[in-house]
Amino acid sequence: MSRAEFRRWRLAAFSVAAAAAALTAAGALTPALAATGPSMTANHGSVNIAVPGPNHSLRFYWAVNGTSTWHAETVAGGAALSPRRR
Amino acid sequence: MTVNGNSVNIAAEGPNHSLRFYWAVNGTSTWHAETVAGGGSTFSAPSMTVNGNSVNIATAGSLGRLKFYWAVNGTSTWHAETVAGGGSTFSAPSMTVNGDSVNISAVGAGNRLKFYWAVNGTSTWNAETVAGGGTTFSAPSMTVNGDSVNISAVGAGNRLKFYWAVNGTPTWHPETVAGPGNVQ
Numbered sequence: 175m176s177r178a179e180f181r182r183w184r185l186a187a188f189s190v191a192a193a194a195a196a197l198t199a200a201g202a203l204t205p206a207l208a209a210t211g212p213s214m215t216a217n218h219g220s221v222n223i224a225v226p227g228p229n230h231s232l233r234f235y236w237a238v239n240g241t242s243t244w245h246a247e248t249v250a251g252g253a254a255l256s257p258r259r260r
Numbered sequence: 261m262t263v264n265g266n267s268v269n270i271a272a273e274g275p276n277h278s279l280r281f282y283w284a285v286n287g288t289s290t291w292h293a294e295t296v297a298g299g300g301s302t303f304s305a306p307s308m309t310v311n312g313n314s315v316n317i318a319t320a321g322s323l324g325r326l327k328f329y330w331a332v333n334g335t336s337t338w339h340a341e342t343v344a345g346g347g348s349t350f351s352a353p354s355m356t357v358n359g360d361s362v363n364i365s366a367v368g369a370g371n372r373l374k375f376y377w378a379v380n381g382t383s384t385w386n387a388e389t390v391a392g393g394g395t396t397f398s399a400p401s402m403t404v405n406g407d408s409v410n411i412s413a414v415g416a417g418n419r420l421k422f423y424w425a426v427n428g429t430p431t432w433h434p435e436t437v438a439g440p441g442n443v444q
Binding site for chain 1: 303304320322323324347350351352367371396397398399400401402403404405406410412413414420422435437438441442443444
């Protein structure tokens with residue numbers, strides 16, 4: 175490798191390393207995020223929420239619009255869902 | 261994923277924390293790829309909506325920013341906005357379109373629940389605190405429901421919390437859907 179080729183190689187290597195370092199730094203300084211939560215829809219005069227429940231079950235809650243009475247249902251019982259990753 | 265007229269749109273976090281967008285015309289299997297934002301820009305699953313003649317995407321950005329991207333249908337020019345600055349966002353966002361405005365919710369600093377809105381066509385984002393510190397422990401889910409906005413999230417003690425506000429008002433009403441220990 176000639177001296178000019180070595181300079182070009184060193185510059186390219188430095189650029190790649192700098193870009194990688196910038197990405198790593200951004201990742202390292204980006205805060206950990208909260209886990210995935212519930213999923214919600216509006217449905218003809220009511221609100222529906224699905225969420226993982228105790229013992230890896232799947233729970234469903236609904237309330238008529240304008241009321242605060244929530245009705246609970248179990249969509250699928252224990253071990254229906256895989257353990258969540260944190 | 262959204263349906264947008266005669267096409268299907270998918271957004272995802274791509275390699276090196278980039279933001280990628282894919283679309284295909286209904287009935288075809290040819291997917292078109294676009295880079296919405298390059299490496300180091302995206303640190304959560306995106307939330308996407310169709311908003312009139314444009315597509316909107318929100319994500320958690322680098323350093324805990326909340327980012328918003330939009331493009332006019334049929335173009336590949338993506339416009340970036342910062343909804344909230346560094347250290348503001350600690351979950352994937354949830355986004356809805358509500359009349360002539362865009363709404364985004366996300367977990368904020370200190371496990372607050374934050375809500376942001378902007379009138380279509382403007383880049384001025386207005387911030388509200390739905391619930392204070394120590395209240396919110398999952399990414400929120402948000403819907404528009406008639407004349408109000410609804411948000412649900414996991415609260416303290418593994419409760420399931422629900423918040424609603426009438427459109428155009430900053431008063432958020434909390435409800436407990438399920439008590440302590442009912443959400444994993």
